[in-house]
Amino acid sequence: MKRTVTVTIVFSFLVAGCSRKHQSASTAKPTGFGSAIVESSGGKQIAAAGRLLPQPIVVQVNDEKGNSVTGAIVEFSGPDGVGFDPPSGLTDTSGQFTSNVSLNNGAGCYEIVATTYDKSRKRVDLKLQETGLDYQQVLGEELNQQYCERCHNPESTPERVSNYDNLDVKPHAFSDGDFLNRMSDDDLTAVITHGGAALNKSPQMPPYEFTLSKSDIQALLAYIRAVSDPPYHGRGSVIPKY
Amino acid sequence: MSGKFQALWRTLFADSIHAFGVVSVVLLFLLAIAPAKNHFSGWRRYQHAYLPLIHDRSDALTLRRHFQGGIQQIWLPDLEVVDRCPTCHVGLKEASLADVSTQPFGKHPAIPHKSDEFGCVICHRGQGPATTVSEAHYSTLAWEQPVLPTKYIQSSCGQCHQDDLQGTPLLNEGRQLLAQSGCLHCHTIRVRGTTLQPTDDPPPLTHVADKTTREWIYAWIRDPQAYASTAKMPNFKLSDDDARDISAFLIADSTPLAGDTLSLSQKAASDPTAGATLYGESFCATCHAVQNAAGNVVGGNIGPELTRIGSKVKPEWLQEWLRNPRIYDPTTAMPHYRFADQQLATLSGFLMAKSDSDLLGNVHLDPATPEQIAHGKLLVMNYGCASCHQISGIKKPENIAPELSRIGSKSINQLLFLPGMPHTLPDYITGKIKTPRAFQSGLKMPQFSFTTEQIDALTTALLSLSDRARTLPPSVLLAHTADSNYEPAGKAGGLMRDLACSSCHRINGHGGDLAPDLSLEGSAVQRPWLQAFLKNPTTLRPALIRRMPRFNLTDSEISQLSDYIMTVYQSPAIDRDSMPLSGYSAGQVEEGKQLFYSKYGCQACHIVDPKADKGYIGPTLTAVGSRLNAAWIYAWLKDPQTLRPGSMEPRRQMSDGDARAITAYLMSLKGSARQEAGK
Numbered sequence: 046m047k048r049t050v051t052v053t054i055v056f057s058f059l060v061a062g063c064s065r066k067h068q069s070a071s072t073a074k075p076t077g078f079g080s081a082i083v084e085s086s087g088g089k090q091i092a093a094a095g096r097l098l099p100q101p102i103v104v105q106v107n108d109e110k111g112n113s114v115t116g117a118i119v120e121f122s123g124p125d126g127v128g129f130d131p132p133s134g135l136t137d138t139s140g141q142f143t144s145n146v147s148l149n150n151g152a153g154c155y156e157i158v159a160t161t162y163d164k165s166r167k168r169v170d171l172k173l174q175e176t177g178l179d180y181q182q183v184l185g186e187e188l189n190q191q192y193c194e195r196c197h198n199p200e201s202t203p204e205r206v207s208n209y210d211n212l213d214v215k216p217h218a219f220s221d222g223d224f225l226n227r228m229s230d231d232d233l234t235a236v237i238t239h240g241g242a243a244l245n246k247s248p249q250m251p252p253y254e255f256t257l258s259k260s261d262i263q264a265l266l267a268y269i270r271a272v273s274d275p276p277y278h279g280r281g282s283v284i285p286k287y
Numbered sequence: 288m289s290g291k292f293q294a295l296w297r298t299l300f301a302d303s304i305h306a307f308g309v310v311s312v313v314l315l316f317l318l319a320i321a322p323a324k325n326h327f328s329g330w331r332r333y334q335h336a337y338l339p340l341i342h343d344r345s346d347a348l349t350l351r352r353h354f355q356g357g358i359q360q361i362w363l364p365d366l367e368v369v370d371r372c373p374t375c376h377v378g379l380k381e382a383s384l385a386d387v388s389t390q391p392f393g394k395h396p397a398i399p400h401k402s403d404e405f406g407c408v409i410c411h412r413g414q415g416p417a418t419t420v421s422e423a424h425y426s427t428l429a430w431e432q433p434v435l436p437t438k439y440i441q442s443s444c445g446q447c448h449q450d451d452l453q454g455t456p457l458l459n460e461g462r463q464l465l466a467q468s469g470c471l472h473c474h475t476i477r478v479r480g481t482t483l484q485p486t487d488d489p490p491p492l493t494h495v496a497d498k499t500t501r502e503w504i505y506a507w508i509r510d511p512q513a514y515a516s517t518a519k520m521p522n523f524k525l526s527d528d529d530a531r532d533i534s535a536f537l538i539a540d541s542t543p544l545a546g547d548t549l550s551l552s553q554k555a556a557s558d559p560t561a562g563a564t565l566y567g568e569s570f571c572a573t574c575h576a577v578q579n580a581a582g583n584v585v586g587g588n589i590g591p592e593l594t595r596i597g598s599k600v601k602p603e604w605l606q607e608w609l610r611n612p613r614i615y616d617p618t619t620a621m622p623h624y625r626f627a628d629q630q631l632a633t634l635s636g637f638l639m640a641k642s643d644s645d646l647l648g649n650v651h652l653d654p655a656t657p658e659q660i661a662h663g664k665l666l667v668m669n670y671g672c673a674s675c676h677q678i679s680g681i682k683k684p685e686n687i688a689p690e691l692s693r694i695g696s697k698s699i700n701q702l703l704f705l706p707g708m709p710h711t712l713p714d715y716i717t718g719k720i721k722t723p724r725a726f727q728s729g730l731k732m733p734q735f736s737f738t739t740e741q742i743d744a745l746t747t748a749l750l751s752l753s754d755r756a757r758t759l760p761p762s763v764l765l766a767h768t769a770d771s772n773y774e775p776a777g778k779a780g781g782l783m784r785d786l787a788c789s790s791c792h793r794i795n796g797h798g799g800d801l802a803p804d805l806s807l808e809g810s811a812v813q814r815p816w817l818q819a820f821l822k823n824p825t826t827l828r829p830a831l832i833r834r835m836p837r838f839n840l841t842d843s844e845i846s847q848l849s850d851y852i853m854t855v856y857q858s859p860a861i862d863r864d865s866m867p868l869s870g871y872s873a874g875q876v877e878e879g880k881q882l883f884y885s886k887y888g889c890q891a892c893h894i895v896d897p898k899a900d901k902g903y904i905g906p907t908l909t910a911v912g913s914r915l916n917a918a919w920i921y922a923w924l925k926d927p928q929t930l931r932p933g934s935m936e937p938r939r940q941m942s943d944g945d946a947r948a949i950t951a952y953l954m955s956l957k958g959s960a961r962q963e964a965g966k
Contacts, residue, residue, distance in 0.1 A: 093456075093457070095436060095438035095440065096457075097438075097743070150437040151388060151393075153388070180397065180398050180454055181397040183454055187454060188453075195904050195935075196891070196904075208891070208902065208903045208904050210901075211891075212891055248888040249888035249890075249891035250888075251887070251937040252937065253937050255937070256928065264454075267397070
């Protein structure tokens with residue numbers, strides 16, 4: 046009997062020793078505790094599957110009064126295979142924590158969760174959405190940059206002045222899910238193929254029937270559906286798992 | 288305990304008949320286990336899990352019909368592919384499973400190739416014939432090729448597609464970086480018999496003492512990025528002594544070039560306003576960047592960044608360089624502006640003021656000793672400086688760095704990994720580009736300042752150089768179409784080289800992509816417009832920032848260039864004289880105007896009436912009737928992409944009548960009288 050007890054105790058120590066190894070990887074002890082975690086930047090980004098998001102995700106931890114909290118712990122989590130660099134850490138002097146995120150192999154909408162703990166050790170979560178593109182959607186993104194974005198993206202960059210403001214009938218940004226999600230695949234394909242006039246819309250949207258191939262137009266459609274916000278209902282996996 | 292066992296043993300093996308019986312039973316049992324092992328194998332478990340997954344779907348019957356149990360195999364003898372991946376990845380081809388995210392049951396994302404034609408491992412790597420997850424996906428003792436991480440998947444496209452490809456931005460960027468960043472000066476890469484050529488052109492150092500001081504060379508080779516954040520030269524991590532000796536050697540080795548060291552023909556003028564205006568008018572920023580007050584580097588990247596140029600070059604050299612850069616460096620991408628002496632003084636004064644006293648403030652070098660110079664020469668040879676730069680008395684070294692033609696299939700056993708680094712080829716390549724010197728002491732490869740994105744791009748391009756790429760049958764290859772080495776001929780050709788037209792313009796398959804292709808320019812434009820443009824280039828597109836500089840050409844040079852362009856750069860398909868430049872009927876013009884504005888909505892992108900139209904994308908058309916030939920406009924309206932591949936203007940499949948009417952309308956737009964008089 047005595048021997049069984051000894052064996053049990055030794056064994057449980059061994060198990061505890063092994064499992065502690067996993068926990069020891071976590072970061073330094075928090076010195077501050079907030080009650081809310083908010084996004085500073087980095088949500089709603091688009092990247093090819095498996096790739097790094099173009100910008101890091103920056104979150105901020107605030108207390109009840111809305112002041113930023115230094116030294117609060119932030120942990121990132123997401124679907125399997127999503128990489129965070131670093132995955133957890135303490136907020137800096139401005140209450141912010143920054144992590145570079147690389148998507149896993151799946152295309153679709155990713156839900157990234159940033160977690161902090163308040164004084165009573167209760168979880169406080171912030172959920173962010175990111176989009177991963179598959180091959181067809183990456184191709185669509187390229188075609189968008191070549192042919193569409195100049196009018197459909199109201200934002201100008203130093204390299205590319207937007208033509209949006211110059212058009213009488215304002216084109217819809219491809220992220221305008223409220224409008225574009227109500228259009229069927231066939232209608233969108235028709236507008237791209239035959240131009241705005243074909244659906245009684247602005248003739249300033251030219252037809253691309255003879256410029257783009259059918260598969261190009263399909264790729265564009267796939268891209269438009271992928272970047273729509275709110276997400277397109279017919280879209281594939283909501284949280285990809287690998 | 289042992290007594291019982293001995294008793295049992297004695298009972299079982301009492302005599303040979305007993306023993307034979309027992310052994311037979313054991314063998315029978317083992318035989319029974321063998322099929323059971325097969326029965327419980329992993330892939331069966333996946334196939335069993337697939338059936339309940341599709342059971343409740345609306346198209347369950349169809350999916351059920353498509354489903355075939357047992358080992359599934361794609362066998363493509365020509366491509367040496369035996370892939371059993373569909374055994375577990377059952378739903379790969381089922382379009383309706385697009386929403387299934389549980390692997391291995393998801394549908395394969397849409398790609399241009401069919402898995403029946405190319406299999407799986409050509410793109411994904413891994414072991415095709417394996418039937419367990421670990422053997423198929425990960426490296427084993429017998430098979431070290433794991434599945435390729437998705438972030439590098441575009442490298443697989445590069446095995447067959449040797450040119451830039453739409454939909455693989457990372458691969459394209461990586462290949463461009465390989466050629467541009469200097470990699471190919473040291474590393475040889477042969478793809479199917481052709482050696483890849485670098486596209487960058489580091490400056491010769493044969494006359495470097497004319498250009499700059501030893502102190503600057505010292506500071507530069509210690510840390511090029513401290514001088515300019517965009518500097519392409521990598522950091523060789525030289526010690527102070529080594530930098531001292533190399534700078535000593537380079538200065539001692541340099542021979543003076545007539546002109547560079549002459550006293551200044553004009554005293555540099557310190558007129559910042561006039562200098563900035565001239566800098567702007569000459570569109571220096573098209574090629575050169577400068578860091579602005581906010582810390583952003585603004586401008587082109589064809590030439591070096593000029594933020595601290597005043598701390599680098601000698602004023603007399605700068606004036607001579609601006610006067611005619613081709614004397615110092617015959618192959619430079621910089622055009623020969625024909626600046627007047629006064630302009631040279633203004634511009635060099637403006638540039639010399641861009642200095643940074645901190646850069647060389649702490650650099651104090653004693654005069655070089657012969658030993659230092661000799662040691663410097665040894666270092667220059669050892670580091671292979673002559674791989675990139677022309678240096679008097681030192682030959683371009685051969686085989687200074689390993690050949691990378693097969694790096695994408697390099698065996699992991701031959702690689703030395705850093706501690707803590709995952710033992711995979713992509714991780715090795717990435718690590719090597721990130722910190723080349725960390726792998727061993729005494730390595731020569733310098734430290735580059737690539738971003739993570741750029742390192743991923745380079746890794747993707749390098750992984751495409753696989754053994755499979757070398758053994759694939761020629762029928763699936765899309766070979767690289769090399770740039771032509773076209774050079775314009777004759778006197779005008781010499782003038783065009785002097786003006787470095789090909790730094791920005793592509794002509795007959797050779798040249799840059801910053802400005803329009805000029806291969807068909809003679810068919811497109813009218814000669815008087817071309818002459819006026821060369822005299823005083825204007826921008827045709829309101830949205831463009833980078834523009835054609837003004838070269839201060841003489842009238843005879845302009846007429847020589849115009850003659851050449853109008854005669855040589857013509858499309859055989861367009862007869863310039865087949866349609867008149869003017870004389871279209873008012874009715875036709877009016878009809879064209881209607882079509883332009885109503886049916887085709889051209890004003891969305893083009894401006895005809897500056898008061899009413901706002902289109903900001905295409906060229907302004909206010910005076911297009913004095914710029915373009917009618918036959919060109921007609922052909923362009925019918926099919927822009929044939930005349931300029933990749934043109935943004937959509938092809939409208941216009942009827943002949945519509946195209947003729949719009950041509951008539953556009954030809955009636957001759958611009959204002961003042962513009963006309965200006966020509």
